[in-house]
Amino acid sequence: MDPEFLQDPYPTFSTLRDEDPIHLSDLGFWVATRYDDCRSVLIDKSFGQGDFVRNIQLFYDDSFDVLAQPAYAWLSRVFVMQDPPQHTRVRDLVASALTHRRVKEMAPRIRQLAARQLQQVAKLEDVNFITDFAYLFPTLVMCDMLGMEEGEFSWELLAELNQAVADTFPVFETRALEPEELALANQQMDFLTEFFDDLFQRRKKAPRDDLTTAMVYAGDGDDALTQEELSTSVIGLFGAGFETTAHMIGNGIFCLGANPEQRLKLQNNIALADAAVEEILRFESSLQATYRTALEPKEVAGQKIGVGERVLTIVAAANRDERHFDNPESFDISPREQKPLTFGGGIHYCVGAALARLEGKIFLEELFTAYPNFLVDIESARLRGAFLFRGYEDLRVTLRA
Ligand code: HEM
Numbered sequence: 001m002d003p004e005f006l007q008d009p010y011p012t013f014s015t016l017r018d019e020d021p022i023h024l025s026d027l028g029f030w031v032a033t034r035y036d037d038c039r040s041v042l043i044d045k046s047f048g049q050g051d052f053v054r055n056i057q058l059f060y061d062d063s064f065d066v067l068a069q070p071a072y073a074w075l076s077r078v079f080v081m082q083d084p085p086q087h088t089r090v091r092d093l094v095a096s097a098l099t100h101r102r103v104k105e106m107a108p109r110i111r112q113l114a115a116r117q118l119q120q121v122a123k124l125e126d127v128n129f130i131t132d133f134a135y136l137f138p139t140l141v142m143c144d145m146l147g148m149e150e151g152e153f154s155w156e157l158l159a160e161l162n163q164a165v166a167d168t169f170p171v172f173e174t175r176a177l178e179p180e181e182l183a184l185a186n187q188q189m190d191f192l193t194e195f196f197d198d199l200f201q202r203r204k205k206a207p208r209d210d211l212t213t214a215m216v217y218a219g220d221g222d223d224a225l226t227q228e229e230l231s232t233s234v235i236g237l238f239g240a241g242f243e244t245t246a247h248m249i250g251n252g253i254f255c256l257g258a259n260p261e262q263r264l265k266l267q268n269n270i271a272l273a274d275a276a277v278e279e280i281l282r283f284e285s286s287l288q289a290t291y292r293t294a295l296e297p298k299e300v301a302g303q304k305i306g307v308g309e310r311v312l313t314i315v316a317a318a319n320r321d322e323r324h325f326d327n328p329e330s331f332d333i334s335p336r337e338q339k340p341l342t343f344g345g346g347i348h349y350c351v352g353a354a355l356a357r358l359e360g361k362i363f364l365e366e367l368f369t370a371y372p373n374f375l376v377d378i379e380s381a382r383l384r385g386a387f388l389f390r391g392y393e394d395l396r397v398t399l400r401a
Contacts, residue, residue: 147210
């Protein structure tokens with residue numbers, strides 16, 4: 001939480017990669033920073049999620065009643081925190097409702113939403129691009145996907161849902177939360193659960209062609225998702241679907257503002273939009289790290305890792321590993337052969353990766369087509385004070401045709 005580190009963690013990542021690639025943190029877990037090490041941990045089935053309660057108690061103490069906290073109880077049930085076979089069952093059902101076909105079919109609607117929201121922003125005087133566009137756009141995409149039609153829910157309610165996710169997601173952080181932070185996360189989790197339980201009840205009564213209905217009916221008979229699994233998964237999807245994507249967009253427009261020659265390259269050849277999204281994901285990953293627990297004795301970078309010990313894989317550090325990428329410290333939108341680790345790997349590989357990439361590409365295409373002279377005030381930009389989810393809280397942008 002050191003503000004200087006949060007501002008620019010990359011020199012620290014570089015030192016760790018060179019001098020201490022498997023570092024034992026004072027917080028009680030191992031930290032991997034090299035690309036090959038992070039990837040091998042993420043794809044290795046002998047690393048999993050392990051004992052959830054114990055993993056969280058590591059940040060507090062052994063007497064901390066983890067599952068009595070609604071926000072942690074929710075996290076313990078989200079499939080990203082689970083091992084097979086439970087993980088496989090829920091992931092397969094969620095993935096079957098989030099197929100490539102569904103994502104592809106959404107492209108025209110995503111474009112329409114991007115164009116419309118950019119138009120709204122262009123009309124505003126004083127724009128914080130994060131709240132005025134970056135959060136709103138993927139939220140509307142998620143709402144669309146979940147079949148939450150505009151008109152069914154007010155803008156105020158959407159803003160409340162955004163806020164509730166932002167207040168709840170600190171439970172993913174690798175640290176103890178302050179008592180007020182945890183109390184707020186618990187309270188907001190109750191609000192989210194109530195909201196989504198109600199949505200499922202409506203779709204059960206009146207099915208539609210949307211992801212919510214598909215999830216209600218995913219699996220048959222004994223295999224269907226329970227009510228608790230449904231709301232847990234949808235809150236996870238809703239949160240994952242906008243928090244990381246919003247900051248991919250914010251970090252992206254910042255990087256383009258800070259690197260005029262790359263911006264020009266994209267302006268002159270919008271076919272580079274896909275490669276630009278990959279570079280944004282690599283250079284300023286909106287999710288900096290994820291973690292695993294050793295389920296068997298293992299060795300990483302020559303270090304023995306005992307059963308039950310945790311490894312934080314800093315994908316943002318792996319993405320700048322010069323052992324894997326050419327010129328990793330430069331932001332360059334020319335297509336690279338190597339893929340970043342931003343979406344993780346192995347059995348937990350991001351189920352929303354295709355959707356996030358598509359949203360990023362459409363956003364850049366609409367931005368450069370309609371507002372090629374956009375201005376980004378990189379001097380006044382203010383980062384949020386978080387490690388895991390990296391992004392701006394205040395970013396002034398002026399859209400000009
Ligand atoms: C730029 C945007 C995004 C980033 C950087 C991102 C990153 C990640 C990463 C690193 C993981 C793996 C976590 C782990 O291995 O522990 C993951 C998993 C996941 N992501 Fe994303 N994600 C993004 C967008 C999305 C979107 C749009 C959705 C939903 C529509 C989504 C839903 C999920 C879900 C449900 C999982 C859990 C998968 C599992 O455990 O099997 N993500 N994401």
